Amino acid sequence: MTKDTDQTKSQREKLKRYFANRVTNQVRQVLEVWRLLQEGKWSEQLTQDLLKSVERLHKNAERFEETSHQDIAARLKDVIKAIANRGNKPSSEQLVQLNQDMQTLSKTALSQVDEDQNDLPLIQLKKPVYIALGDPEITDKLVSQMRFFGLQTETFTTAEDFLSSSNHRHPAVIVIDADFGGIKHNGIKLIQEIQEARETQIPVMFFAHEDNIHIRLEAARAGGVDFYYDTIDASQLIEKIETITQIVPNDPYRVLIVDDSKAQLHYTQKTLNNAGMITHAIHDPMEVFHALDSFDPELIISDMYMPGCNGMELARVIRQQEKYVSLPIIYISAEDDIDKQLIAMTQGGDDFLTKPIKPNHMVSTIKNRAERARALRSLMVRDSLTGLYNHTRTLRQLETEITRLEKSDSPLCFAMLDIDHFKKVNDTYGHPIGDRVIKSLALLLKQRVRKSDTVGRYGGEEFAIVLPDTNLENASRILNDLRERFADMVQVAGETEFQVTFSCGISCFQGGSAQNLSETADRALYDAKEQGRNCIATSTT
Numbered sequence: 001m002t003k004d005t006d007q008t009k010s011q012r013e014k015l016k017r018y019f020a021n022r023v024t025n026q027v028r029q030v031l032e033v034w035r036l037l038q039e040g041k042w043s044e045q046l047t048q049d050l051l052k053s054v055e056r057l058h059k060n061a062e063r064f065e066e067t068s069h070q071d072i073a074a075r076l077k078d079v080i081k082a083i084a085n086r087g088n089k090p091s092s093e094q095l096v097q098l099n100q101d102m103q104t105l106s107k108t109a110l111s112q113v114d115e116d117q118n119d120l121p122l123i124q125l126k127k128p129v130y131i132a133l134g135d136p137e138i139t140d141k142l143v144s145q146m147r148f149f150g151l152q153t154e155t156f157t158t159a160e161d162f163l164s165s166s167n168h169r170h171p172a173v174i175v176i177d178a179d180f181g182g183i184k185h186n187g188i189k190l191i192q193e194i195q196e197a198r199e200t201q202i203p204v205m206f207f208a209h210e211d212n213i214h215i216r217l218e219a220a221r222a223g224g225v226d227f228y229y230d231t232i233d234a235s236q237l238i239e240k241i242e243t244i245t246q247i248v249p250n251d252p253y254r255v256l257i258v259d260d261s262k263a264q265l266h267y268t269q270k271t272l273n274n275a276g277m278i279t280h281a282i283h284d285p286m287e288v289f290h291a292l293d294s295f296d297p298e299l300i301i302s303d304m305y306m307p308g309c310n311g312m313e314l315a316r317v318i319r320q321q322e323k324y325v326s327l328p329i330i331y332i333s334a335e336d337d338i339d340k341q342l343i344a345m346t347q348g349g350d351d352f353l354t355k356p357i358k359p360n361h362m363v364s365t366i367k368n369r370a371e372r373a374r375a376l377r378s379l380m381v382r383d384s385l386t387g388l389y390n391h392t393r394t395l396r397q398l399e400t401e402i403t404r405l406e407k408s409d410s411p412l413c414f415a416m417l418d419i420d421h422f423k424k425v426n427d428t429y430g431h432p433i434g435d436r437v438i439k440s441l442a443l444l445l446k447q448r449v450r451k452s453d454t455v456g457r458y459g460g461e462e463f464a465i466v467l468p469d470t471n472l473e474n475a476s477r478i479l480n481d482l483r484e485r486f487a488d489m490v491q492v493a494g495e496t497e498f499q500v501t502f503s504c505g506i507s508c509f510q511g512g513s514a515q516n517l518s519e520t521a522d523r524a525l526y527d528a529k530e531q532g533r534n535c536i537a538t539s540t541t
Contacts, residue, residue: 026057027069027105030076034102042088051080072101095273096281099252103278127172128152129241132162132187133207134177138232141490142175145234148485149447151241159190166194171202172245175237178208178215185215191222203244207232233492235440242443253370256297257281258288258314259332260306264355268301268332268362275363285309292324299370301353304333315348326376328369332357383457385435386442394456394464398514401454401468405509412468412509413475416521417441419461420501420533429493434461437491437500444486449478464521472508472538479504480536487534501534508540 030053037046058073060066079097083090090098129151133139143153154171156162159181166174180187187206195201201223208215211229219227226240255277259265262283269279280295282288285306291297300318304311315329329348334355351365381393389397401412419425419441426434438461445455445463454466467475487501505524509517520539527537 026053026060029053030057031102031105034098042083042090044084044088047080047084047088051077051084054080069105072104076101091270095270096279099273099278103252127170128154130154130156130162130166130171130174130176132156132174132176132180132190134180134182138207142232142234142237145490146238148489149238149242149443151238159186162190163193167197170198173241174202174204175232176204176206178206178210178219185218188215188218188222191224195223205237205240233436234490235436235492238443239439253277253299253367253374254295254297255279255366255370256288256291256295256300258285258300258306258311259283259303260285261303264303264332271359271362272366274359275367277366285314288314288318292318297327298373299328299330299366301330301332301366304331312348319348326373328373330365330369386439386457388442388446388463389454389456391456391458394454394458394466395514395518397454397456398466398517401466402509402514402517404468410469411471412466412517413470413472413506414509414517414521415465415467415475415479415504415506416458416518416525417463417465417479417502417504418525418529420503420529422461422500425498425500429496429498433491433493440489440491441486441502444482444489448482448485464518472506472540475506475508476536476538479506483534483536503528503533504536506536506538508538510540 030050033046033050033053037050054073054076058070058077061069061073076098079094079101083094129146131139131142131153132155133142139155143155146153154165156165162176162180174191176187176191178185178187180190191204203225204219204223205226205228206219206222206224207228208219209230211227216224216227225244226237228237255272257265257268257272257279259268259281260283265281265283269281272279280291280297282291285302286309302311302314306314311329311331311333315331318324318327318329328350330351330353331349332353332355336354351369353362353365378387381389383390398414404410405412419437422434422437425437438457441463442455442457445465449455449465449467452468456464456466458464465479467478470478483502483504487499489499490497491500503525505521505526505528507517507521507524524537524539527539528535531537
């Protein structure tokens with residue numbers, strides 16, 4: 001191959017990646033308008049905004065030959081135009097279609113890392129983090145560390161600039177010196193001034209050179225959610241920001257509705273769709289097993305009295321399967337006899353909604369039950385230190401993706417990461433600092449992989465990532481970007497700063513079992529260690 005041909009191919013690849021990023025950015029704009037619609041009522045203006053965003057997505061996808069996005073955008077255009085013709089009042093079926101297509105789009109919004117745009121975060125807060133500290137050195141360190149996690153920051157050195165920006169644009173979080181500007185407790189007073197003009201308080205993290213109950217109490221009264229004395233640990237602060245702002249967003253709740261009444265089913269589905277939930281409805285209770293397998297709900301709403309199978313019988317049959325023992329089931333009925341309701345609750349149900357049901361009552365009940373179920377499930381399948389999937393759940397996700405491959409020819413990669421010389425970190429700085437290093441890598445992984453990927457803590461200082469629809473070349477590029485970013489991160493232990501690296505082994509699925517794929521990735525990881533660490537080795541099964 002000639003040099004000119006190589007250069008031409010390289011230019012085409014760069015153009016292709018550039019076009020893909022253009023489409024991805026347009027997807028994000030569509031999702032942002034969709035988020036606004038879910039938070040409020042449908043209006044002519046928002047409907048038109050959504051239509052315009054989708055039309056731009058369709059145009060870009062068509063131009064850049066992104067066929068999957070082009071197909072989704074075409075469907076969305078038809079649905080949105082139909083909603084506009086209905087007076088901006090979407091039907092239940094239209095909301096279901098929108099929800100499904102928006103979920104598909106959201107999986108593509110976190111695109112694979114583009115090697116020509118490594119400084120662009122894959123996830124970014126809608127609002128910036130405001131930093132108002134008197135020490136420029138601490139400020140620079142915080143800004144540098146936050147950049148790794150896609151956090152947008154704005155820094156301030158004067159009270160005037162800080163107040164002016166706060167009045168024009170509300171930040172996601174404020175990090176401020178209690179004595180900002182060198183004036184005692186001036187930072188607290190500034191925050192009080194800002195908070196008094198707001199119905200909802202902005203989360204604030206205070207930094208101070210004194211530590212006593214009086215200043216902590218003043219800081220808490222001003223909306224302080226955290227307090228740092230004399231020094232700020234960037235990793236700890238970023239973890240707190242992640243918790244407050246949910247940098248890694250939660251998926252909508254998935255609700256299966258079983259009801260033989262079309263009118264009630266339509267009402268339930270529309271109410272929950274309007275609240276931002278994803279629903280799947282069936283009229284025949286005998287189809288519930290197929291729906292459980294294909295839809296994988298987090299909660300079931302079932303009518304109590306249905307021909308052929310009532311709600312209590314259905315619940316007992318569902319509970320016979322171990323994986324659905326903890327799945328919340330809520331009965332819905334016109335039955336107002338408390339004793340009969342209690343009997344129904346003993347037959348596998350978790351709650352009872354009596355018709356007629358107010359929309360806010362239904363939404364509140366479903367959200368509370370689904371949230372608790374998700375929290376309990378999280379305790380069972382997630383690592384307590386990092387919040388990532390545990391070893392067992394990660395392998396199960398890998399098995400799920402391999403099963404999915406039976407219906408497609410999509411590539412699948414599995415990566416295993418191991419922090420280099422981690423024992424030395426623990427021995428030198430102590431186990432709490434070692435845990436902080438593990439959590440910093442976990443947060444970086446959560447931040448910079450796609451929504452469709454699965455990240456797990458495999459054990460100790462070892463992590464694993466399931467990368468569906470990803471070939472070996474792209475997986476290597478993604479993991480190498482992560483490796484470089486993690487190596488650049490500054491870890492802190494008191495007054496000492498240090499840096500840590502990881503090694504990685506990647507295996508591409510060519511047949512066999514999940515265990516075989518995992519073992520091949522493990523061997524590749526061993527090869528990376530043998531090659532001197534802080535590198536990536538690849539293999540195929």
